[in-house]
Amino acid sequence: MATRISKFTRFLCYNGDKSTIHVTPFPGRRLGSGYSSYSSAVASLESEPDSGLQDYENYRKSIHGGITHKALLVDAVGTLVIPSQPMAQIYRKIGEKYGVTYNEDEILKRYRRAYEQPWGRSRLRYVDDGRPFWQHIVSSSTGCSDSQYFEELYNYYTTEKAWHLCDPNAEKVFKALKKAGVKLAIVSNFDTRLRPLLRALNCDHWFDALAVSAEVAAEKPNPMIFLKACELLGVEAEDAVHVGDDRRNDIWGARDAGCDAWLWGSDVHSFKEIAERIGVEV
Numbered sequence: 001m002a003t004r005i006s007k008f009t010r011f012l013c014y015n016g017d018k019s020t021i022h023v024t025p026f027p028g029r030r031l032g033s034g035y036s037s038y039s040s041a042v043a044s045l046e047s048e049p050d051s052g053l054q055d056y057e058n059y060r061k062s063i064h065g066g067i068t069h070k071a072l073l074v075d076a077v078g079t080l081v082i083p084s085q086p087m088a089q090i091y092r093k094i095g096e097k098y099g100v101t102y103n104e105d106e107i108l109k110r111y112r113r114a115y116e117q118p119w120g121r122s123r124l125r126y127v128d129d130g131r132p133f134w135q136h137i138v139s140s141s142t143g144c145s146d147s148q149y150f151e152e153l154y155n156y157y158t159t160e161k162a163w164h165l166c167d168p169n170a171e172k173v174f175k176a177l178k179k180a181g182v183k184l185a186i187v188s189n190f191d192t193r194l195r196p197l198l199r200a201l202n203c204d205h206w207f208d209a210l211a212v213s214a215e216v217a218a219e220k221p222n223p224m225i226f227l228k229a230c231e232l233l234g235v236e237a238e239d240a241v242h243v244g245d246d247r248r249n250d251i252w253g254a255r256d257a258g259c260d261a262w263l264w265g266s267d268v269h270s271f272k273e274i275a276e277r278i279g280v281e282v
Contacts, residue, residue, distance in 0.1 A: 057277065064239075067279035069260065071235045072177060073226065074207075075244030076188035079264045080170065081163045081201065087111065091142055094156065098149035100142045107141050114140035126214040130191030158193045160200040166264075173271035173282050174206040180280040183233040185209040187226055187242060189219045189249065209233050220246075221253030230259070243274055 060068040074080050083090075088104035088111070102110070114137050119125050125133045134154060139145040156162050167173075174184060184207045188194055191214045198204035209232035211225050218224040230237045237258035244250025245264040254261035262268045262277070272282050 061279050069241040071183040071233050071240040073185050073187045073229050073242040075250050078245040084164050095142050098146045100144045111141040126191040167271045170271050173275050176282045183208050185229040187211045187229045189213040220249035223257035226254050226257035
């Protein structure tokens with residue numbers, strides 16, 4: 001729970017509905033090729049001992065030449081990268097010169113309240129650069145509508161100083177996966193700043209494709225964003241596994257698309273562990 005809350009409350013440039021919602025594990029329409037037999041089997045294994053999952057992964061390795069999946073899909077924020085400082089701290093620090101007086105606790109409370117409200121201006125929160133949505137969030141969180149304040153804050157989250165990699169061994173692991181023939185993609189609820197951000201962090205070249213909600217007009221948990229990633233990679237959904245830190249957006253969404261899904265921080269804790277589960281030694 002701590003991981004999900006921290007992701008929900010962090011910063012200007014993220015995404016997705018983080019409210020706690022209780023639904024059945026596989027809501028909505030089943031979209032992926034072979035979903036009914038394949039992902040239903042995965043769902044049934046969740047309640048079985050680890051030996052059942054091991055048998056399942058060994059089975060996948062037997063049909064895919066020693067690896068479990070042809071493609072790895074990765075969530076961006078909270079899985080690949082995380083903010084270097086708490087969101088409320090940055091909002092307050094930058095906002096002080098623009099007259100922001102709220103303390104960090106108040107900013108955090110107001111941010112949560114604003115984020116939980118329906119966004120009525122468009123079907124998606126992140127349209128193009130996401131500025132209208134983030135202007136609303138910033139002014140609601142801080143009580144400050146100064147355009148210069150917003151621009152400084154907005155641009156801060158496009159720089160490498162605002163972020164760092166969750167796993168310092170990520171580059172080594174992704175190189176090993178690509179060498180083994182596993183295709184790689186990011187699947188993220190984000191605006192158009194994600195690509196320059198990844199370039200700033202010098203990790204954009206690790207991936208064969210990016211499925212960004214603002215670019216594909218679908219936000220997780222909508223299965224269409226996962227299917228778009230698979231299309232870009234040239235693989236079937238049933239041959240891909242998605243890793244992310246949000247159960248609703250990442251796990252349920254990916255499985256609705258017909259992909260496998262592992263929860264970051266629970267099912268897997270490092271990219272090396274992910275690679276080994278897929279069947280690639282690092």
